[in-house]
Amino acid sequence: MFKVDNPTHSIGLQFWNLYTKWNAEITISLKPLGITHTQFVILAAILWREKTHNISSQSEISALTSIDKMTLSKALIKLVEKKFIVKNKAENDSRIFILTLTEIGAGLTKQAISIVEDIDEKIFGSLGAEKKAIFLSLILELKSFSS
Numbered sequence: 001m002f003k004v005d006n007p008t009h010s011i012g013l014q015f016w017n018l019y020t021k022w023n024a025e026i027t028i029s030l031k032p033l034g035i036t037h038t039q040f041v042i043l044a045a046i047l048w049r050e051k052t053h054n055i056s057s058q059s060e061i062s063a064l065t066s067i068d069k070m071t072l073s074k075a076l077i078k079l080v081e082k083k084f085i086v087k088n089k090a091e092n093d094s095r096i097f098i099l100t101l102t103e104i105g106a107g108l109t110k111q112a113i114s115i116v117e118d119i120d121e122k123i124f125g126s127l128g129a130e131k132k133a134i135f136l137s138l139i140l141e142l143k144s145f146s147s
Contacts, residue, residue, distance in 0.1 A: 025119045033112055034082065038075050040116065041065050043084060043109040046099050050106075056099045057090070084108060 004010050026037050035043070045064050049056045062072050076099070079085045084105030090096035101109060124132055 022119070022123055025123070026116055029115045029119060030112055033108060033115075035084075035108070035112065036075070038067060038071065039079055039084075040109075040112050041067065042072065042075055042079065043101065043105060044113055044116075046085065046101050047106060047109045047113075050101060058087075058097045058099060061099060079105070 007013055023037060030037060030040055042061060045061050046056045058072065062069055076087060080087050083102055086100045086102060087097050090098050127135060
């Protein structure tokens with residue numbers, strides 16, 4: 001029935017456990033800022049693109065973050081309501097929405113990035129630099145998997 005003899009040998013279960021722990025830490029830490037983990041990922045992606053002088057469309061953020069279009073759309077509604085982002089139609093194509101951080105949104109995002117990076121370091125930093133680099137390379141390799 002199972003391909004492994006013990007749950008501790010299940011890569012999927014262990015990945016799930018690690019993800020759940022990491023996600024819970026971030027969710028709890030972002031709560032005082034009034035944003036969800038998904039909203040944080042969106043805000044950080046927009047800020048990252050703005051820092052590299054790239055315009056962020058809804059579809060580009062979806063592609064960068066792997067957040068499905070429906071989830072992204074719902075999260076953007078909340079971020080616009082909270083005045084963390086502005087969503088405008090592109091000048092050259094009214095089907096495309098351009099996402100821009102507001103001043104409040106940029107400040108909040110920078111604060112949230114500091115919190116999340118501290119959590120990342122707490123959890124993944126324990127691996128040490130060499131293992132952390134290997135772990136990242138494995139994630140990037142697996143990320144390219146398509147069914």
